[in-house]
Amino acid sequence: MINEIRDAIIHYLASVMKKEDAILALRYSNTPGVLTPFIARNKEDLNSIEAGFFHLNNLAVYLSEFFQRENQLSKLNGALYIVCKPCDAKSVMQMISDQQIVADKVKLLVYACEGIADMKKIKAEIGLDKDYKTIELHHAELSLTLLDGTPLSIPKAKVLADKCLECNGEYNISLPYVFVGDEKKWKTNASNFGKIEKKVLLQDQKQGKELFEQLKSELSVCIRCNACRNVCHACFCSEKCIFDRPKMTVGFLDKEIAPSDNILYHMIRFYHVAPNCTACGECERVCPQGIPLSHLYDYFHRLMQESFDFSPGSSDSIRQAMLSYRLGEDLA
Amino acid sequence: MDRTNTVIAFVCQAEKRKKLISALQSKYSNLRVIPVICIGKLNPAIIFRLLLKDAKAVILLGCDPSDCHFREGSFFSERRFFLLKEVLKGFGFNDKLLNIIWSNPGKDTSTLKNIASFMQYLNESHMEKGA
Numbered sequence: 001m002i003n004e005i006r007d008a009i010i011h012y013l014a015s016v017m018k019k020e021d022a023i024l025a026l027r028y029s030n031t032p033g034v035l036t037p038f039i040a041r042n043k044e045d046l047n048s049i050e051a052g053f054f055h056l057n058n059l060a061v062y063l064s065e066f067f068q069r070e071n072q073l074s075k076l077n078g079a080l081y082i083v084c085k086p087c088d089a090k091s092v093m094q095m096i097s098d099q100q101i102v103a104d105k106v107k108l109l110v111y112a113c114e115g116i117a118d119m120k121k122i123k124a125e126i127g128l129d130k131d132y133k134t135i136e137l138h139h140a141e142l143s144l145t146l147l148d149g150t151p152l153s154i155p156k157a158k159v160l161a162d163k164c165l166e167c168n169g170e171y172n173i174s175l176p177y178v179f180v181g182d183e184k185k186w187k188t189n190a191s192n193f194g195k196i197e198k199k200v201l202l203q204d205q206k207q208g209k210e211l212f213e214q215l216k217s218e219l220s221v222c223i224r225c226n227a228c229r230n231v232c233h234a235c236f237c238s239e240k241c242i243f244d245r246p247k248m249t250v251g252f253l254d255k256e257i258a259p260s261d262n263i264l265y266h267m268i269r270f271y272h273v274a275p276n277c278t279a280c281g282e283c284e285r286v287c288p289q290g291i292p293l294s295h296l297y298d299y300f301h302r303l304m305q306e307s308f309d310f311s312p313g314s315s316d317s318i319r320q321a322m323l324s325y326r327l328g329e330d331l332a
Numbered sequence: 333m334d335r336t337n338t339v340i341a342f343v344c345q346a347e348k349r350k351k352l353i354s355a356l357q358s359k360y361s362n363l364r365v366i367p368v369i370c371i372g373k374l375n376p377a378i379i380f381r382l383l384l385k386d387a388k389a390v391i392l393l394g395c396d397p398s399d400c401h402f403r404e405g406s407f408f409s410e411r412r413f414f415l416l417k418e419v420l421k422g423f424g425f426n427d428k429l430l431n432i433i434w435s436n437p438g439k440d441t442s443t444l445k446n447i448a449s450f451m452q453y454l455n456e457s458h459m460e461k462g463a
Contacts, residue, residue: 203422211424242377252377263423264384268377271419299422307414322415325407331414 005111006051008180009083012109013046020078024059024066025049033119033135037062051083053117053137053156058280059084060091060233064100079105085113086171086186087163090278090313091233093175097316098276100236103175110173112181115156115164115193117142120290122159126152157194162294163281165196174315201302202295219266220259221289228283228293229269234276234312242268266296274300275322278313307331339363339454340382341391341447344371346401348437355444360451362388371395372405376416379430383420389429389454391447396436406434429454 013023026035027048035054040046059082070076082092089110096103126132126144132152134145142159144152169190179186206214226243229235242252243265252268253261279301284293305311308321339360343353345367353365368374371394382390392413397406413432420427431450435443 206424208424208426213424215423252381260384264380267380267384267419267423267425270422271376271380271415274415274419296422300419303415303418303422307418308411322408322411325404325411327407329410331410 003052005181006049009051009109009111010046010049012178012180013049013081013083014043017043017046017081018078020076021081022076022078023049023081023083024062025083026051026055026057026059032132033117033122039066049083051111053114053142055085055113056116056119056161056285058088058091058231058233058282060088060095061231061282063092063095063106063233064236067101067105076105079107081107081109083109083111085116086110086169086173086190087113087167087278087280089171089173089175089177091280093173093316094276094278094313095233095236096175097318098236098320103316106175108173108175108177110177110179112179112183112186112189114189115160115167117159118161119285121161122154125154125159160194161281161285162196163279165194166199167191167193172314174317199294199298201299203299216259216263218291219262222257222262222265222291223289224253224257224262224265225288227286227288231282231286232273232277233280233282234273234278235269266293270296270300273297274304275310275320276312277301336388337362338387339389339391339451340387341365341393342368342371342374343393344395344437345369346395346437352437352440352443355440356447363391363447363451370400370402370405370409372400372402372407372409372412374409376412379416380419383425383429389431389450391431391433391450393433393435393443396434399436410434 017023023040023046025038025040027038028050029036033054035050035057037057037059040049063082066080084092089108092106092108095101096106122142126146131147132144133147136143137156140156142154142156144154146152167190169187202214203211229241229243235241253265277297277300279297281294283297287293301312304321310318310321339362341356341363343349343365353367356363356365371392374392379390394406394409395401397410400406417427417430420430433443433446435446
């Protein structure tokens with residue numbers, strides 16, 4: 001099924017691609033189960049495009065950097081096609097409404113995604129001390145070969161990412177886009193990926209000092225590698241980031257890696273990101289320390305909806321909540 | 333000066349506030365007043381850092397949103413400080429350590445009263461930061 005969709009994507013791109021166009025997609029790497037982003041500039045590159053179960057990355061992150069570079073070189077005369085999942089389209093829309101990228105130059109190619117893998121779940125299934133040589137998806141079974149040659153198969157539903165289990169197939173893409181696959185069928189299909197118990201946010205269970213202590217202990221393992229910042233499409237001030245400037249007049253973070261500084265790091269980051277976080281879950285996926293950042297971003301995602309009636313990623317033309325105001329509004 | 337006992341006040345620097353600033357500085361020994369051009373221009377990351385590491389509490393004194401000299405500075409900062417308080421709450425931090433006062437220049441008596449009650453509150457209750 002997913003191979004058909006991959007072929008359909010390549011077929012469509014080959015028919016519309018012009019000489020000046022570029023395509024942002026994923027392709028196979030040497031590491032099994034890992035796809036790497038790349039930019040295809042001619043028709044021969046198209047054959048290496050991959051999509052499907054291992055399409056983990058949210059490619060919207062690369063857009064602002066790509067356009068900055070292209071504008072300097074004035075290289076891109078055509079359009080940029082971006083191959084993405086329906087949930088990534090939200091991030092692209094949010095970036096357009098934040099005026100990070102120009103809407104005319106981006107063309108969305110959304111495909112009927114069938115859920116993506118959670119590599120941490122796969123690792124937990126096969127055991128933390130083992131590794132795999134090959135990994136492939138056959139219908140509802142994930143078949144692996146371990147390093148010592150033992151074959152293994154895991155049902156797909158067991159290793160689906162949490163955000164796919166929560167997915168209900170409701171996306172309004174306000175940009176012109178092309179859907180590869182049957183869109184109506186996908187919408188009913190997406191709500192049946194699997195079920196997960198509705199997550200109760202940590203902020204609803206605990207409050208005050210208890211919550212502070214728990215977050216402090218969770219964040220104490222943070223090594224401040226900035227991976228969550230670099231992968232975030234909402235963190236777009238790439239060269240002006242305050243965490244990169246230790247010699248500024250105000251030193252925001254000390255050099256020591258103390259729990260109190262880690263909390264400060266995440267407070268500042270979430271304050272910056274909250275108005276345009278589309279809850280894509282990339283920060284949790286890339287965290288090398290496995291910090292469950294989801295209960296933080298879910299909380300702020302809900303907060304934005306409740307207090308400002310604004311959900312990031314719902315349209316490409318809404319002004320961001322922190323850059324607008326309503327007269328006579330009653331906050332607090 | 334003991335850092336853990338310091339209270340920092342960011343005050344919107346209107347012409348009529350000069351008296352208020354000098355009054356505050358003479359009245360409280362542990363209060364530091366920092367005048368800013370407009371409270372809407374303040375970087376919230378500074379407030380996070382002060383609350384978590386360098387100060388006991390923070391006071392933000394801005395003009396009433398409808399009377400901002402820069403027309404819409406206070407409207408933006410109203411939303412910004414709301415989010416700031418919510419972020420503190422979301423992390424379980426005691427958001428009562430952040431006192432936000434909206435008052436016009438010239439209404440010094442009510443502002444002084446407000447700050448006095450806040451300082452008294454800080455002295456009476458030995459609040460921990462994550463509470």
